[in-house]
Amino acid sequence: MTSLMKHLALAAVVAAAPLMAATTASAEGEKYILVSHAPDSDSWWNTIKNGLALAGKQMDVQVEYRNPPTGDLADMARIIEQAAASHPTGIITTLADYDVLSGPIRNAVDSGIDVVIINSGTPQQARDLGALMYVGQPEYDAGLAAGQRAKADGVKSFLCVNHYISSPSSTERCQGFADGLGVELGNQMIDSGQDPSEIKNKVLAYLSANPDTDAVLTLGPTSADPTIQALEENGMAGDIYFGTFDLGEEIVKAIKAGIINWGIDQQPFLQAYLPVVVMTNYHRYGVLPGNNINSGPGFVTADGLEMVEKFAGEYR
Amino acid sequence: MSHAHTQLPDDERIKSRSRLREALIRPELGGIVGTIVVFALFAVFAFDSGMFKSQGIMNWSQVSAQFMIIAVGACLLMIAGEFDLSVGSMIGFSGMMIAMFSVTLGWPVWLAILVTFVLALAIGALNGFIVVRTGLPSFIVTLASLFILRGFTIYFPQTIERKTIIGGVSEVAQGDWLAAVFGGKILTGLFTWLGNAGLIATFDRGLRKGQPVVDGVPMLIVWALVLVVIGHIVLTRTRFGNWIFASGGDAQAARYAGVPVNRVKISMFMFTAFCATVFATCQVMEFGSAGADRGLLKEFEAIIAVVIGGALLTGGYGSVIGAALGALIFGVVQQGLFFAGVESSLFRVFLGVILLCAVILNTYVRRLITGER
Amino acid sequence: MNPHAPIIQMKNIEKHFGSVIALAGVSLEVFPGECHCLLGDNGAGKSTFIKTMSGVHKPTKGEILFEGKPLHFDRPRDAINAGIATVYQDLAMIPLMSVSRNFFMGNEPLRKVGPLKFFDHEHANSVTMEEMRRMGINLRGPDQAVGTLSGGERQTVAIARAVHFGAKVLILDEPTSALGVRQTANVLSTIDKVRKQGIAVVFITHNVRHAMAVADRFTVLNRGKTLGTAQRGQITPEELQDLMAGGQELVELEGSLGGTV
Numbered sequence: 001m002t003s004l005m006k007h008l009a010l011a012a013v014v015a016a017a018p019l020m021a022a023t024t025a026s027a028e029g030e031k032y033i034l035v036s037h038a039p040d041s042d043s044w045w046n047t048i049k050n051g052l053a054l055a056g057k058q059m060d061v062q063v064e065y066r067n068p069p070t071g072d073l074a075d076m077a078r079i080i081e082q083a084a085a086s087h088p089t090g091i092i093t094t095l096a097d098y099d100v101l102s103g104p105i106r107n108a109v110d111s112g113i114d115v116v117i118i119n120s121g122t123p124q125q126a127r128d129l130g131a132l133m134y135v136g137q138p139e140y141d142a143g144l145a146a147g148q149r150a151k152a153d154g155v156k157s158f159l160c161v162n163h164y165i166s167s168p169s170s171t172e173r174c175q176g177f178a179d180g181l182g183v184e185l186g187n188q189m190i191d192s193g194q195d196p197s198e199i200k201n202k203v204l205a206y207l208s209a210n211p212d213t214d215a216v217l218t219l220g221p222t223s224a225d226p227t228i229q230a231l232e233e234n235g236m237a238g239d240i241y242f243g244t245f246d247l248g249e250e251i252v253k254a255i256k257a258g259i260i261n262w263g264i265d266q267q268p269f270l271q272a273y274l275p276v277v278v279m280t281n282y283h284r285y286g287v288l289p290g291n292n293i294n295s296g297p298g299f300v301t302a303d304g305l306e307m308v309e310k311f312a313g314e315y316r
Numbered sequence: 317m318s319h320a321h322t323q324l325p326d327d328e329r330i331k332s333r334s335r336l337r338e339a340l341i342r343p344e345l346g347g348i349v350g351t352i353v354v355f356a357l358f359a360v361f362a363f364d365s366g367m368f369k370s371q372g373i374m375n376w377s378q379v380s381a382q383f384m385i386i387a388v389g390a391c392l393l394m395i396a397g398e399f400d401l402s403v404g405s406m407i408g409f410s411g412m413m414i415a416m417f418s419v420t421l422g423w424p425v426w427l428a429i430l431v432t433f434v435l436a437l438a439i440g441a442l443n444g445f446i447v448v449r450t451g452l453p454s455f456i457v458t459l460a461s462l463f464i465l466r467g468f469t470i471y472f473p474q475t476i477e478r479k480t481i482i483g484g485v486s487e488v489a490q491g492d493w494l495a496a497v498f499g500g501k502i503l504t505g506l507f508t509w510l511g512n513a514g515l516i517a518t519f520d521r522g523l524r525k526g527q528p529v530v531d532g533v534p535m536l537i538v539w540a541l542v543l544v545v546i547g548h549i550v551l552t553r554t555r556f557g558n559w560i561f562a563s564g565g566d567a568q569a570a571r572y573a574g575v576p577v578n579r580v581k582i583s584m585f586m587f588t589a590f591c592a593t594v595f596a597t598c599q600v601m602e603f604g605s606a607g608a609d610r611g612l613l614k615e616f617e618a619i620i621a622v623v624i625g626g627a628l629l630t631g632g633y634g635s636v637i638g639a640a641l642g643a644l645i646f647g648v649v650q651q652g653l654f655f656a657g658v659e660s661s662l663f664r665v666f667l668g669v670i671l672l673c674a675v676i677l678n679t680y681v682r683r684l685i686t687g688e689r
Numbered sequence: 690m691n692p693h694a695p696i697i698q699m700k701n702i703e704k705h706f707g708s709v710i711a712l713a714g715v716s717l718e719v720f721p722g723e724c725h726c727l728l729g730d731n732g733a734g735k736s737t738f739i740k741t742m743s744g745v746h747k748p749t750k751g752e753i754l755f756e757g758k759p760l761h762f763d764r765p766r767d768a769i770n771a772g773i774a775t776v777y778q779d780l781a782m783i784p785l786m787s788v789s790r791n792f793f794m795g796n797e798p799l800r801k802v803g804p805l806k807f808f809d810h811e812h813a814n815s816v817t818m819e820e821m822r823r824m825g826i827n828l829r830g831p832d833q834a835v836g837t838l839s840g841g842e843r844q845t846v847a848i849a850r851a852v853h854f855g856a857k858v859l860i861l862d863e864p865t866s867a868l869g870v871r872q873t874a875n876v877l878s879t880i881d882k883v884r885k886q887g888i889a890v891v892f893i894t895h896n897v898r899h900a901m902a903v904a905d906r907f908t909v910l911n912r913g914k915t916l917g918t919a920q921r922g923q924i925t926p927e928e929l930q931d932l933m934a935g936g937q938e939l940v941e942l943e944g945s946l947g948g949t950v
Binding site for chain 2: 765775781784810834838
């Protein structure tokens, strides 16, 4: 029996060690929990984690980052319920699926916890749930800003390479861009599919059929990378006006090489950093901005590339 | 030696054992000790975090109940000597089928649920049939099902609806009798009374101001408890339970003794699929949508719970009660670490430590019981 | 039924596995209350022969008469139901399960509660304890795992199980080959007890001394054929040994080993 007891005692000590380490680190005061829908393997969210930690340090509040390890949204709903049960000062969460997450979020709001929606979902959904505000990049507005910028640069017609046509937000990006230019979207948006060689060939076909196209807009690395290849092949690289959403290795290279004029960064750092700052000030002094905050679009051009490269994966 | 003993002398090599020791040395010991340790730890480190208030209790209970539902199936299958790695994919698949049938095709929800159960049982039977027919390790066969089912779970909604999350199940499930069996709540009157009496917290604002934050026991928990009780009785108190032990302990010896090993194994594969579908149905009814990535890695979580609960990976030994305690430990630790404010990436470290401790203890206990050397 | 008629007769049994002829016409008869010893070296066809007798294999040619009537087994279960029980050397018992669960494996006693049927543990436990006591095995309790028993005790439990469930023919596949001296003696005395209850015992071994200790008759198999059947007292251990080896080589070998084999 003694050997059995020894096993148990050992188990208890080993199991307790991380807990003790954690409790000593916690401080009194405001506590904010950020819940994301990203699986552990998604490195994009590292920027969010760092932004959160930095805000916690600067504002001197306790912050925690939580996510479902496999990205399972039903698990995420449980995490929001758990976060609410531990009664933090505020919860910052993404709204990846309204059906699954609206119940737990509304429960949190109703039990007196302030909630800020970030990254996904829409400002309208955030308002419906009783959240304080929405911090993200509204897709239409981002497209609109990009279109206005392109118009100022003299663009009159464009090609939108949509690799994810089933997602309404992708279409909003193209529509916003058209509205920013002040032209009809019409058939300037193509459904490129996800296959790189298919995307490349469709872009080539469109540009040879419409040689007077002023600009190309891609919606992310998936469509941007093959489009860069297409432009290099038909000799329009560096000549045609080229903008893209999101950043990626190939996109950064192309910006550097002068093929892409700008990339739109939704600046995830701000999506974690700003809610903590806003809520802390709200809870300390009762001040709250009167509207939602757009974390993007931030335009990355050849000039600002140095910072992007330096802080890539950390804060950018 | 041919003159038989009429009065047997006690064998001097069999040490007498105390009553307490006899009571302790059982397959569930690891689970019981683990449960006590885990609750004691969180009572110390997370007591005032809300973990033991109504909302907190409901939170870890629901997570544990989810694990329990799949752990019961995995436990009986493991005792019968087989694995099912397709449990997670089956959860995603079943949930998606219910959503597709009811939302996309517009069938009544009860019909969608029943057809999905039939489909899942057929897939479970097919898994089992392939395993017993080919004699391949179930590890490989169900690994194939893991990919196949997950593939279909992504393919169907994407080709038909052009998206990977199908919502709107809550709306079509309104008033459906079978949907309530999976997504409803019981004892709501009791909780309203508790809320009114001030025994549990109530909402401070919004439309439900004054209503209790926990308004009933979800059917998810009822299903978990029912499955645990049925699983335990079948395993320990029926002929079929003896066959499950025998099939996993030594399939050939069991066959020679007349146990229909193939039938036992196939029905356990079907039961595992059934449990996964119960999990999926409860989830779809609660959250109102099915996603192509639901249930990822759940098969491992089920197996971990079962192993913490004292079952032997190679089959022939284990306990449903132990597996249920393993699921409870799993759920309480997973949610409790959040309550205690531990960095969530440490969850895996913690889980690994618990798994290792439980397996060491379980192996020690099992050797005492079975005389393995 | 005539007690002097054989309970089981195997007539010219042939078994082919593809192009391999495992049994080339083996005949054997066993009488109730007789211990019939089947001897043979490794690969002689003993295992195939008893598996044919116990319904695991179907004979390619030949006839099985049980209590005078021809019999066809589709499954091992058919043979067990007919009263032919087999105790395999390594596969007799499941070590992880308790003695009482093992004892009733495949023959679980049931107790009805309303429409439900449950495993009657009380009955199973008391019968197990009783049978074990009769066989001279001291159990700590009916829930003691078989893994805690010695090899000889496991064989004894298996034999007791077969007898309890009404075996008329008991086939023992090398029950003593992995046992120590004392345990072997225990198993041999168990065989003797069983025979005295009027059960026909088919005892497979390649150890002549174990065979001489209990057998009434001996049949020697070699290369899938019967080399003949002898009565107890009509044959010496040396002759049996030579028959098993199939000829002269062993005599020479034995000489070089100083007569110890």
